Structures are given as C-alpha cells and as structure tokens.
Amino acid sequence: MLIHQHIWAQARRTPGAVAVVEDDGRSITYGDLVHAAAALAGQLRDRPGRVAVVSRKRIGTVAAFLACLRAGRAYVPIDPAHPADRRDFVLADAGCATLLDAESLDVDALRGQPESDPAPVGPDDEAYVLYTSGSTGTPKGVVITHRNAAAFTDWAAAEFPLTAEDRVAVHAPLHFDLPVYDLYAGLRGGAALHLVPERAALFPAALARLLRERRITSVYAVPTALAALARRGGLTTGDLPELRRILFAGEEFRTAALAELMALVPGAAAANLYGPIETNVVTAHRLAGPPDPDSRLPIGRPVTGAVIGLRDTGGHVRFDGEGEGELVVAGDCVTPGYLGRPDLTDAAIVHSGHLRCYRTGDIARRDADGTLHLLGRADGLVKTRGYRVELGDVEAHLAAHPGVDGVAVVALPDPATTHRLHAAVVPRAGTDHETLPADLLRHCRTRLPHYMVPSQVHVLSALPTTSTGKTAKRVLAETLEGDSR
Numbered sequence: 001m002l003i004h005q006h007i008w009a010q011a012r013r014t015p016g017a018v019a020v021v022e023d024d025g026r027s028i029t030y031g032d033l034v035h036a037a038a039a040l041a042g043q044l045r046d047r048p049g050r051v052a053v054v055s056r057k058r059i060g061t062v063a064a065f066l067a068c069l070r071a072g073r074a075y076v077p078i079d080p081a082h083p084a085d086r087r088d089f090v091l092a093d094a095g096c097a098t099l100l101d102a103e104s105l106d107v108d109a110l111r112g113q114p115e116s117d118p119a120p121v122g123p124d125d126e127a128y129v130l131y132t133s134g135s136t137g138t139p140k141g142v143v144i145t146h147r148n149a150a151a152f153t154d155w156a157a158a159e160f161p162l163t164a165e166d167r168v169a170v171h172a173p174l175h176f177d178l179p180v181y182d183l184y185a186g187l188r189g190g191a192a193l194h195l196v197p198e199r200a201a202l203f204p205a206a207l208a209r210l211l212r213e214r215r216i217t218s219v220y221a222v223p224t225a226l227a228a229l230a231r232r233g234g235l236t237t238g239d240l241p242e243l244r245r246i247l248f249a250g251e252e253f254r255t256a257a258l259a260e261l262m263a264l265v266p267g268a269a270a271a272n273l274y275g276p277i278e279t280n281v282v283t284a285h286r287l288a289g290p291p292d293p294d295s296r297l298p299i300g301r302p303v304t305g306a307v308i309g310l311r312d313t314g315g316h317v318r319f320d321g322e323g324e325g326e327l328v329v330a331g332d333c334v335t336p337g338y339l340g341r342p343d344l345t346d347a348a349i350v351h352s353g354h355l356r357c358y359r360t361g362d363i364a365r366r367d368a369d370g371t372l373h374l375l376g377r378a379d380g381l382v383k384t385r386g387y388r389v390e391l392g393d394v395e396a397h398l399a400a401h402p403g404v405d406g407v408a409v410v411a412l413p414d415p416a417t418t419h420r421l422h423a424a425v426v427p428r429a430g431t432d433h434e435t436l437p438a439d440l441l442r443h444c445r446t447r448l449p450h451y452m453v454p455s456q457v458h459v460l461s462a463l464p465t466t467s468t469g470k471t472a473k474r475v476l477a478e479t480l481e482g483d484s485r
Helices: 003-013 030-044 059-071 084-093 146-159 179-189 198-202 204-213 223-232 255-264 342-348 391-399 436-445 473-484
Strands: 018-021 027-029 050-054 075-078 096-101 126-133 139-145 167-170 192-195 218-221 245-248 269-274 283-286 307-311 323-330 349-352 355-366 372-377 381-384 387-390 404-414 418-427 456-459
Touching: 003 030, 003 059, 003 146, 003 179, 018 030, 018 059, 027 030, 027 059, 030 059, 050 059, 059 075, 059 126, 075 084, 084 096, 084 139, 126 146, 139 146, 146 179, 167 179, 179 192, 179 218, 198 204, 204 223, 218 223, 223 245, 223 255, 223 404, 255 269, 255 391, 307 355, 323 349, 323 372, 342 349, 342 355, 372 391, 381 404, 381 418, 387 391, 391 404, 391 418, 391 436, 404 473, 418 436, 418 473, 436 456
Parallel strands: 018 192, 050 075, 050 096, 075 126, 167 192, 167 218, 218 245, 245 269, 418 456
Antiparallel strands: 018 027, 126 139, 269 283, 307 323, 323 355, 349 355, 355 372, 381 387, 404 418
16 A cells, blocks of 8 residues: 555544644644545646645645655645745756645545545655755755655654554654654544644743643654753653653764753654655664663664665675775665756665665664664764764764763864864753863873874854754854854
C-alpha cells in the first residue's frame, strides 16, 4: 500500500477517532479528515504540475498533503517564514501551478462536498518534493517517490509503531522530513497528532507544558530542541509520565544533555535515527539507558531495506567488515535525484556493482559487529597543525562541561596552521561568563590532544539555527570569522 492508502484504511476502521488536534484544541476525526482530503483531491486531480502547500501546522495542511497524494499530484511544502524571493524561486523551480494555504483552506466546507475517486498512482510516482539549501545557498528540490516514502514509513511503523493509544507531538516544521514519521506512521496506526505551534516549539517551557497537558506519548525532534527542553524546560523527574518514546535525528545529540533528558523522563525509551533528506532514516540506535556524558552516540545499524557502504578515498565501496569512509546508501529509500538538476544528481550518486548509492558526505566508522559511528561531515574533518581533527569529538568534550548548555565548533582558515578551531558556547544559567572560556580550555587540555584544543572560546547567548531547528554552522563560521578579524 502507498503511504496515504494506509490512512484511508485506518479511517474506515476508526472514523470517529480524533486524528489531528491544533494548538487551540480544535480537532478533526479520521473520517472527516479523509473526507475533506478526498473532496479537495477532486479539485486538484486535473490541474497541471505540482502543488505548493504553505506548511503551517494546521489541520488544513495535513488535509492538503493527503489530497495531493490521493489526486496523484506531488506536493511541495513551503516554509511560511521564508522570504518572498525564496518562495517564488521554489514555486518556479518546482513548476507549481497551484498554491494552497492552510489559513484559507475551508476544511469544514470540504467536509460537505462529495468525495472524489483516487487517481491511479504508482510506487515510482512523485509523492512530495522537499527543498533544502545547496552548498551555494540556492535551494535544491529533493524528489521523494511513493516507493521512497514507503521504504521509511513501513520500517518506522514496524520498528516504532504508533497506535490509537498514542498522542503524538508533531514538533518539527512540516516542510522538514522529520514529520513524515509523525504524519504517515502516526495516522496509519490510529494515533492522535497534536500539532506543536511555532511558539511552543521555540520555547522549552512552553513545549514542556504542552507535553504535560496533552499527555503526549511520543515526540520526534532535533537534538537542539530536546536539549533545550531538558535544560530550560523547567522539568523535574517524573513530570511527563505518559511520554514513552523520544526519537531524535538531524544532528548529533550531545550525550550530557541527552543523559539529563533521559533522567527527567525515566519511562521513555530513546533512539538515535540517522539519514539525510535524500534517503530519510537509514540507521537507528536504541539506547539501553542514559549515555556516558563524555561519549558520542553511535548511529547504529542499517534499517530494513537500506544497504550501507563505506567509500574509501580511492572510490571503492565496502558493505561489510570494519572500516572507515564516506557513508553511502542504496535501496528503495534513495531519491531518484534533485529536481531539474542532473548535474547535482550525478555528483551525488555512485554505482557499486548493481547498486545505485547515494553519497551522504558523512564520514563514518563501522565496528566488527556492524555498528556504525558517525565521525562528521567530509568537510567537518579538518586539518590543523598537520593533524586530522573531527569537530564532533571536540564538541562532545566541551558539551560534557557542567557550565555548557550548547556548543558548536568551527574551523576557520589560517595560513600558518591550515585551520584554527573556534568554539562557540552557550553557558548554562548561573555560570560565570567571564571565567568560562578559560575553564573550558583547561577542561579540554585534560581530555584532548593539544592540537584539538580550541584556539578561542566565544561565549554567545544563543547559537544560530536553521528553519528546521538545527545549528547553522555556516552562519556561525561567518560570524566568528568576522569577530576574529
């Protein structure tokens, strides 16, 4: 079955169950949701091109996504916070002839209109296109087919099932890939989706209150948001007794903050999910308990259907055994490519035998037992003073300091040493800002080789983030480079 067909099947089983709940408590049942989507699909079916959907967290947005899939029209989520020139670029680049905005979509009226029959849709037809910034800053559209989407959601629904007993916090913005789990694994299982408003997603105390008041059982978010929840959400141990699952992806979760979160929510199981937008999740690691605060989490083992290889500097790919190299992915999860950019697609794909592999740009190590460890981006492994340094290792040790709330390390070019390492830290409440840089340098010198100790520590009130909540390393590097001149 295709990803939306599972939801129609669930609606037939539980038409009166709550499917989606907005911030103000307004909700819609499964029966009404699929009826509205089927009515809207009839209006979209014969229109040309893809459908752009302004992806605010509204019931109408979920209905619009489902309507597009039923009508055989690929949807393109549009971040409402993006400037007009970026929005216009995406609309033109994706060939969107129709723009839907959840604010103006009358779901109540759609429920009174007749349903349309589903369009014939195949597994290799486009389901949606997600835009991500390229290395030049120009957005690039990642095409996701129904086969790609099903490869992830079928695995996720089996490995981390959501049922009618679940209340799911949809935390990440809907133009991101994380909510694919919430929407399509959650609705196929009969869960109630609680749309986390932007203000609650940004403010840890507000998020904690929502999780508690809505008795949320499952949350999937980027580590930056979850670390802030643990450290600034005002939680005490046992405050969220209903929360049973915490999933995270998108960036590395510093183990000190993760250990604090797991201690606050002892009844919740946690798992680290890894994968780029071009493949969605391809490895997973379940935690048996709070991690060592001075360690780094593995990304685990391949998920069902994903074939993971490590590509060495000579271009040879190994799919088993110990080793280190660029992580490449084959399987039904791999995107057919970037929309209208065959040059980018060709650069991202390598072939090994009969396998078509996507190059992630991430460097990983595989242990003898098959466990994978992410070492960093290919461009995040830098040379300084003649040594290779993994920026993630430096960040992990800085994050273990009790005075650090958030941290990121960037490498700035230096003609004498190739690069100098600069650490940006956000102090925890009550920490002396004046003495923290010297304390951190002493902390690093007792734990790291001399060449891995940052040249400078910058104390910031906050780290810059992307629209999806991850640390914006490029913006940070530009800021620190300007401050260091």
